[in-house]
Amino acid sequence: MNYDEFFREASRLSPASLGLPQRADYRSSLDNEALFQLPLLAMVILTLSKGSSKPRLSELGQLVGECLERTVSGFKGSSQDIGWSANLRIRTVKALTFLERTNLVTVEGQQVTITHRGRPFIVKVLEQETMLADALLIVERSYNNIRAERLVRAEV
Template identity: 65%
Template sequence: MNYDDFFREASVRDIRPPENNLRTTFNSSLDNEALFQLPLLAMVILTLAKGRSKPKLSELGQIVGECLERTVSGFRGSSQDIGWSANLRIRTIKALTFLERAGLALVDPADSTVIATEIGRKIAGEASNRETPLSSSLLIIERSFENIRAERRIRAEVK
């Protein structure tokens, strides 16, 4: 049976999907489906760019990926290394382009670091100061970024 025949037959027989009388609860968690969404990536970039140490443009996709791996429970201890994901890197640059066009972030031409503007810092601060799963995740991302920087410094000193 093809597509058109199916719907014609369903309407003739008055077949409808059963109504679900159970109320579904809204589950507000950050899952794998949300990872590559531009608004989330933009908030991650703003969160990283508002701190004291700023991410370099050349390592932004890798840093965002590492921070998300440490934050999103589905990737903790996983064999997937999303920091190397080409899709994530492309979407990260698209999110950064949006932030630049909106006047929320800029790339410092002197040292190629990503910097949140005053408005960008305010938006990231507002998102972080609420009691939501997003704010909790942004705080963990901020901590993860600081930990990644510290780990890299220690590795460089050991060599």
């Protein structure tokens, strides 16, 4: 079969007749339900709160969303803007409540602070050579970049 015959045959057979999934039916495995799982959100909150600059309580849902957008390849450059998702904010509050009840973070004033019990936990997770550790390190870098961008904007 030569080049021309191949394309004639391909146009004669429609892709649907081959049983291939249509592009419209494709669903990413990292949709909102997958991203908004409480354990992942709890790990992101621990990662954000372990640095010297503590996230403010009122900005936590937005920060978690922005960090996930910058970390998860399916959301990079996306117009979905999950930082504004009400579902994400509700689940972030649930994850924060879990972390407070297990004494891994405290909310002092308006800042989320990691406890003496939470710090060794997240440090141990970040020391592992796993996909989770890699993702959380990217979240940490994204948080630092967001803070730096806000400082630059404030100076301008």
